[in-house]
Amino acid sequence: MIYNQILIRFGDLTLKGKNQRNFVSKEMALIKSKLAGLDVDIIKAHERVYVDLKNEDYKKVIERLDLVSGLSSYSLVLTAEKNMDDIKKKALMLVESEIKGNTTFKVSTRRADKRFELDSLTVSKEVSGYILSDNKFPGLHVDVHNPINELHVEIRDEGVYLFLNDIRAMGGYPVGIGGKGLLMLSGGLDSPVAGYLAMKQGIEIECLHFESTPLTSIESSQKVVDLCKIISKYMPHNKINLIMVPFKELHMALLENVDDSYKITVMRRMMFRIATKLAHKRKDLCIVSGESVGQVASQTLQSMVTINSVTNTPIIRPLVTTDKVDIVRLAHKIGTYETSIRPFEDCCTVYLPVNPATAPKINIAEHYEEKFDWEPMVDWCVENVRVVSISPDTQLDLPSLGFEVRDVIDEYKASLKENK
16 A cells, blocks of 8 residues: 555634634544544644554545545645655655556645755656656656646655645534534435535534334334434444434324315424424424425425424524435435435325425414314423434334334225225
8 A cells, every 4th residue: 555644634624713723623533533443543733634544444544534524625645754865756656556647747845844955846846857757657748737637745844745636525514513403304315415414514413203103104214213323424423313203193183183285284383393392402403404495395485484483493404405416416425315215105205195285374274283282292292202322333123112013004094085
């Protein structure tokens, strides 16, 4: 293996002024947590962090770093001693290993250590001249304006670092620096991606799922557990809380008392009421939702106004203007796609009405809510949640948590039709 270090860059964290120390401290804790168990050394030097690979595979380290929010980019590094002979030798090794065929390059030098004997331009000229000498690489040519490959030489107080192109990192801010939020997690594509984007911007999340077994299948709730296992990798210490709301009784009440066109609207209003109470109780500063404007009937602006009217807790919608194709791309990237597309429906989709209201009114939603005594049912749901800590290797037996698994879905649907 030619590389012996990875250079990590923080990006926007360096612009945080007086708060920079808090951001960097949180970032360093995340890096150490994610790289725990690997045979590496983490070296903090001014605004940079270096991971000394020792004998560790750099691909394994980068795989872990990809789970760390707040990092801007990283580069695979070959270190050299502070003399031109070793710098040229290591530069040649890097070119031999990584640059093939007919292509262009340039050498860019940054001399942060002004005590070094040569200036940046001279170092670049000597290194490029050495690489091209003796016609070692007949297909390699210098292009100082638009090179395909750029060989960086950084001469710093702590050493000399040589690297080629940057690898883009997750970006954003260290998870947890922005406080805690409650993610409304269904088994679909959108909400796990919304949770990922919230974490990327520094929000530590807890997951809230409305389970309605046996009206919905136990496999639907299992999907949610499996999605939590995936997104927990982005959390500090690889753990995330899953809060299961026993929604069946309230679900049945609104199915029996609310007109088809308003069922989803009223259901979402009940969910946001429960989420609000739980957020206050658990000191979550916001509710995170996977909604995207116009994607389904309950996500039109009119629907959002009617649904939002039941809460004063901030609602964060990371996907609100995102195209579905981009949501799918992100789901593939974070590894949730295959789990999300399993054919098991949650309580918002299994009884989806044929003609849901796309511009529901608050007063009409309240009219249907007056038909049943929902307030004590909401409070009961809040008081009887089940909280489970989920990590990537969690093995969870859902029936042991009290889930009902009787196969009554088809029978219940039939009874609803008979009552109409």
